[in-house]
Amino acid sequence: MADAFPFLPAGGLTGAEIRARDWSATPLGPPEAWPPALRNALSLMLACPTAMFLAWGPDLRCFYNDAYRPMLGYRLDTALGSPFREVWGSIWGEIGPLVEATLAGESRTLTDVMLDLSREGVPERGWWSFTYSPVLDDDGRINGLFCVTSETTDRVLGEAALRESEDHFRHTVELNPQVPWTCDPDGNVTSYSNRWLELTGQAAGEPDGAGWAKALHPDDLAATMTAFAASLSTGEPVDVDYRIRLARTAEYRWMRARARPRRNGSGEIVQWYGVVEDIHDRKLAEDALREMNETLERRAEAALAQRKLWADVFETTDALVAALDRDYRFLAVNRAYADEFAAIYGVRPRVGDTLLDVLEGHPEHLAAVRAAWSRALSGEEFTLVEEFGDPGRRRTLYELRFTPLKDATGRRVGAFQYARDVTERLRNQERLARAEEALRHAQKMEAVGQLTGGVAHDFNNLLTIIRSSVEFLRRPNLPEERRTRYLEAVADTVDRAAKLTSQLLAFARRQPLQPEVFDAGARIGGIAQMLNAVTGARIRIVTEVPDDPCHVRVDPSQFETALVNLAVNARDAMDGEGTLSLRLFRREALPSIRGHAGAGGAFVAVSIVDEGAGIPPELLTRIFEPFFTTKEVGKGTGLGLSQVIGFAKQSGGDVDVASEVGRGTTFTLYLPHVDPPRRAEDTRDADIEEDRGGWPLCVLVVEDNLEVGRFCTQLLEDLGHSTVWAHNAEAALVEMERMPFRFDAVFSDVVMPGMGGVELARRLRSQHPTLPVILTTGYSDVLARDDAHGFDLVRKPYSAEQVARALRAVLNRQKRR
Known part of the structure; x- marks a missing residue:
């Protein structure tokens, strides 16, 4: 029986339901009478993975694809072929005007529209984005509408939650007794809490950039700026002490500024996060401690001096301070230390008591306390952050600083402990870290969405060409000229798809490379000649190559592709006219690029210099992002520079860019310099010996994918070879053992x-050293990290000629051996 629906793609639930239904009694009539416009629209829609529906005819009969089915909910049983207004009567007030506008010839796109679809029969809140377009019949008249839709509920709710989190974070920052702040990679302050304005009396906006430094003590300004500059250049954390003038009292007070960098996925510093905390009391205590040590060294009556300094200094701070001699006896203890000690252990220490005896009733703490004080009494100066005491108490986290104590002769006689409550400070740091992590996650998801959308867009375009060509090739009476044209379109589109995946893998530094050692100068000379055809006659190409060879070990194909991509961008930037310079030179090291630390060792640098329009500074940080392009639609995919930087990074180098708007741009590709090869590489494998290439072979095919396995074995048999197919490596070893x-x-x-x-x-190779093995893959992280491990490699997608050439090459090489 003839298929009444030859225009529908195979498979799919909706397609099966359309086939199973008797359409004769409907206004649409039997499918044999359906117009070509309806057939084509249904065919394209059912084959698409994106949710969409079609409303056709005067009463807008409803059709949809499998991806749209979940949106119908309880309506699924009656929706197919029903008038569109009946299907979505519950939300007709919202979508009715869209339908009318579309039937009037307008295309509409709406984003994040809240609709109550009530898919399960109960009210629900959901957000949707969709595009309505008119559909034409065979005579070119509007006879329906077409809609592509997607649910955006998760993203809308996620963005709302992120805004709530950011608002919570801002309130947390303002309640922090410390002063949180941020600055850009150049050190310009971009944000701070109002606490800084309260302390310094500066006006809002005045601390921006370098304005915060106006509040510093003049004697601390130079050292502070030097410390900041050192951290900005190296990427190391900021940790510097300085004094600021308090607006309320006009006095200077010691502060400690600390900051750490935040980096993007490429390791570049995009922002610094820091805090300023008041350490004036600790500074005074430290100064007093140093003064006491100096006094003890000068005075013979050390005990009397200690007691006097203790009363004058350490009873004025809320920090916990104690001193022990080398036998763990208390030399001194301030009131704050004694109170806290008594609250925790139930006994109040006194001068002359032995710490180990006092803690005898607390064996769970004794070992840790003894270990810390032993380090201090041995002469080590160090700081610990410890948690102790009743967890329900207000103070549970302490920063413990231990300092050696010496007598007047310089002999070590004991140690000091200075303890400061840091509970709130550490909790604020934890809250700040959680907020930073939430922000990083949101930015990561945005990058993933951009990449996924770009890949889907490009691949859907390519798949559209392939599917349309295949549908025409299935027609039995297709003229030979058109058949040839469609076959060439399919082959060309497959090559473009393979190039797209190659560029994506190059950007991700996951492309299997086939590196060779060659002289970059000699290769650039050949590339310059090829570029004449790419750039056009109005662009003059100038090469500057040193006399001494510059050898690199990289994939020559990817090397040439990178230079061609850069040259094409330069041509477009110069609007097809000007001078394009290719310069090759040696560098003794890799410089710091985009905030990354440089690298030692010799590098080869290739610069491509144009006289074009230049790149605006605000775009320089984005030009290497995949699918980012400033070119017009259809004139660039945005993957060229992604391939360049991916190839450079995977080859152990990097790419730098310098540009001036209106003056031109210079891209510099850095690659590690290597020694020349000891002997010329044997290139005879590329020569195909026809006598061996025509022999029928028995090939063991190892492929776990059923469709690819069937295709590969059929391909080899069509080439005249016999095959045995193993579905995994273990089965292949069994076949080899059965008949080696x-x-x-x-x-x-x-x-x-x-x-x-x-x-x-x-x-x-270990069991059968002479047996040729050819590997094939579309992507492998193993090969991306370590070339092809010494085996021949055929990249997917492959053609029959590529497989035949690989077989001939390895067999010819074996014959010569």
């Missing part, structure tokens, strides 16, 4: 469940 001399070659996938292709190839 049966096979002339092995053709294996890399990524498989269980044992991978690389491990299988190693096993076969």
Whole structure:
């Protein structure tokens, strides 16, 4: 029986329901009479993975694809073929005007519209984005509408939660007794809490940039700026003490500024986060401690001097301070220390008591206390952050600083302990860290969304060409000229799809490379000639190459592709006219680029210099992002520079860019310099010996994917070879053990469940050293990290000629051996 629905794609629930339904009694009539416009629209819609529906005819009969089914909910049983207004009568007030405008010839796009679909029969809140477009019949008249839609509820609610989190974070910052602040990678302050304005009396906005430094003590300004500059250049955390003038009392008070950098996915510093805390009391105590040590060294009556200084200094601070001699006896203890000690252990220490005896009733603490004081009494100066005491008490976290104590002769006689409550400070740091993590996650999800959308857009365009061409090729009476044209379109589109995946893998530094050692200068000379055809006659290409060779070990194909991508961008920037310079030179080290630390060792640098429009400063940080482009639609995918930086990073180098608007741009590609090869590489493998290439072979195919396995074995059999197909590496080893001399070659996938292709190839090489093994993959993290491990590699997607050439090459190489 003939298929009444030949225009519908195979598979799918909705397609099956359309086929199973008797349409004769409906206004649409039998499917044989459906107009081509309706058939084509249904075919394209059912094959698309994106949710969409079609409303056709005067009463807008409803059709949809499988991705749209979950949105119908309880309406699914009656929606197919029903008038669109009946299906969505509950929300017709919201979508009715859109339908009318679309049928009048207008296309509408709406984003994040809240609709109550009540899919389960109960009210629900949901947000949706959709595009309405008119659909034309065979005569070019509007006869329906087409809608592409997606639910955005999770994103809308997520963004609302993020805004709530940011508002909570701002309130937390303002309640912090410390002064949180941020600055850009150049050190310009971009935000701070109002606490800084209260302390310094500065006006709002005055501390921005370098304005905060106006509040510093003049004697501390130079040292503070030097410390900040050092951290900004190295990326090391900021930790500096300085004095600021208090507006309320006009006195100077000691502060400690600390900051750490936040980096993006490429390791570049995008912002600094820091806090300023009041350490004036601690400074005074430290100064007093130093003064006391100096006094003890000068006075013979050390005990009397200690007691006097103790009463004058340490009873004025709320910090916990104590001193022990080398036998763990208390030399001094201030009131704050004694009160806290008594609250925790139930006994109040006195001068002359031995710490270890006092803690005898608390064995759970004795070992830790003894270990810390032993370090201090041995002469070590250090700081600890410890948690002790009743967790329900207000103060539970302490910063303990231990300092050696010496007598007048310089002999070590004991140690000081200075304890400061840091509970609130550490809790504020934890809250700040959680807020930073939430912000990083939101930015990561935004980057993933941008990348996913770009990939989906480009691949859907390519798949549209392939599917349309295949549908025309299925027509039995297609003229040979058009058949040839569609076949060429499919082949060209497959090559473009392979190039797109190659660029994505290059950006992610996951592309399997085939590095070779070659002279970059000689290769640039050849590339410059090729670029004449790419850039056009109005662009003059100038090369500057040193006399001494500059050898690199990189994938030559990716090297040439990177330079071509840079040259094409330069051509577009110069509007096809001007001078393009290629300069090669040696560097003794890799410089610091975009906040990354440099690297030692010799590097080869290739600069591409144009005289174009230049790149605005606000775009320089984004030009390497995938799918980011400033070119017009259809004139660039935004993956060229992503390939360049991915190739450079994966090859051990980097890319730098310098640009001036209106003057031009210079891209510099850095690659590690290597020694020249000891001998010329044997290139005879590329020569195909026809006598060996025509022999029929027995090939063991190892492929876990059923469709690819069937295709590969059929391809090899069409080339005149016999095949045995193993669905995984373990089955391939069993075949080899059963009849080891049966096979002339092995053709294996890399990524498989269980044992991978690389491990299988190693096993076969150890057991059968003369057996040729060819690996194939579309992507493998293993190969991306370590070339092809010495095995021949055919990249997916491959053609019959590529497989045949690989077989001939390895067999010719074996014959010569």
